[in-house]
Amino acid sequence: MIGTIIVDGLFAAIAAIGFGAISNPPRRAFLSIAIAAAIGHALRFSLMHYAGVDIITASFCASFVIGWVSLFLGSLIYCPMTVVYIPALLPMIPGMYAYKTVFALLLFSRNLSDPEMVQHYMQEFFVNGIVACGVIFMLAVGATLPFILYPSKPYSLTRRPSESKAD
Amino acid sequence: MKVEKDFHRIVDFVTEYAVRLMGSGVHTSRVVRNTLRISEALGVTTQMTLLHKTIIFSIHDKESGQVVSDVVPVKGYPISFFLNSELSSLSWAAYDNHLSLDEIERRYKQIVATPRINHYLLTSLVACANGAFCQLFGGSWGAIGIVFVATLIGFTLKSFMQKRHISHYVVFVITAFVSSAIASVAMLFNATPDVAIGTSVLFLIPGVPLLNGVIDIVESHILLGVTRLVGALLLIMCIAVGLSITLSLVHNGLVLL
Structure with a gap:
């Protein structure tokens, strides 16, 4: 069980670094991104597989933790929180649910004359659509909560103590 | 003064x-x-x-x-x-x-x-990332390898087309089609083909605009947030279209659902 969780975190960290690299983060942020992503994804995996929590709630818990982790790590490397937590959240973006929602819509409109199929694809559309929207919304909200709960600190993470360090 | x-x-x-x-x-x-x-x-x-x-x-x-x-x-x-x-x-x-x-x-x-990250390094990082994603979705090692190659080719193709200023929508449809078509090789080896095809296009998902959109909405820049989300949604539709071309060719319909 512990092994599975660690492997999950490890692969999530690789995914976060790779997908994050597309958006060109500063070099010093890569380690923080990997740590935040591993903690968040492993937490979501454990909650879903061992505690039976649904994907939307589990994503919220994971992103809430990622938010605080990125606040702490961001203050160490003088990076805004978003620079750490957006790449760290990328492996949890429900991409598969998102395009399955579009598929369900396509198939729904292709089977309009068959009431059984219509019902089936409508259900698929709602299940996938609600998971996709719910997870994306909860990921962003959870990670933004430190802004809302503790607003003074996150706004000044890139403020360096003295000029000599800024150069 | x-x-x-x-x-x-x-x-x-x-x-x-x-x-x-x-x-x-x-x-x-x-x-x-x-x-x-x-x-x-x-x-x-x-x-x-x-x-x-x-x-x-x-x-x-x-x-x-x-x-x-x-x-x-x-x-x-x-x-x-x-x-x-x-x-x-x-x-x-x-x-x-x-x-x-x-x-x-x-x-x-x-x-x-300041120059951006080296292109070849970036391409291999993205390919590793998508391979890791395939593992997270329960793909076999064969599927991971196939997704790695599919992403390598897909991402190179995407950068090539973007440099030529081809419309974003066309780029996303073609890249999604090519990546998933390569990933469908997994069917020959029976290496969890549905996971391979399904994850091969995930590197295209516009995650940053999706998250930025929700952050903007929560921070009450609602108009801009919705704009970002609509832009991301259009790209996701393009991915679905590209993927559905592959599925209708090799998979006899959209059996992922």
Whole structure:
């Protein structure tokens, strides 16, 4: 069980670094991104597989933790929180649910004359659509909560103590 | 006392700074905060109306009382978290150390000119990432290898087309089709083909605009947030279209559902 969780975190960290690299983060942020992503994804995996929590709630818990982790790590490397937590959240973006929602819509409109199929694809559309929207919304909200709960600190993470360090 | 020429240089710099942040995929409230901070450091007050394609500025010189309005188009740059953090740092440095406009401009040019991550390194990182994703979805080692290759080719093709300024939508449809078509090789080896095909296009999902959109909405920049989400939704539809071409060719219909 512990092994599975660690492997999950490890692969999530690789995914976060790779997908994050597309958006060109500063070099010093890569380690923080990997740590935040591993903690968040492993937490979501454990909650879903061992505690039976649904994907939307589990994503919220994971992103809430990622938010605080990125606040702490961001203050160490003088990076805004978003620079750490957006790449760290990328492996949890429900991409598969998102395009399955579009598929369900396509198939729904292709089977309009068959009431059984219509019902089936409508259900698929709602299940996938609600998971996709719910997870994306909860990921962003959870990670933004430190802004809302503790607003003074996150706004000044890139403020360096003295000029000599800024150069 | 500031001469008028200096004031106009400040206006040009502040608008350039804000537009650059907005174009590089920084969420709206940070664009506003950083721009107001750097304006403060330069002795002017800035008011801004932010739209997706233009920003309207009204900049007020505190000493002379002069006010200038400016409407500046937002150019789309590739998303860069490097600019996000370094330009934020610059605004704090300017604010805390009362840097001169010349010094701020010098540092700004230096930050903007910093090269992006090496293309070949980036391509292999993305391919590793998508392979890791395939593992997370329960793909076999064979599927992971196939997804790695599919992403390598897909991402190279995407960068190639984007350099030629082909429409985003066309790029996403073609890339999704090619990546998933390569990943469908997994059917020959019976290496969890549904996972391989399903994850081969996930590197295209526009995750950053999706998250930025929700962050904007939560921080009550609702109009811009919705704009970002609609843009991301259109790209997801393009991915679905490209993937459905592959599925109708090799999979006898959209059996992923």
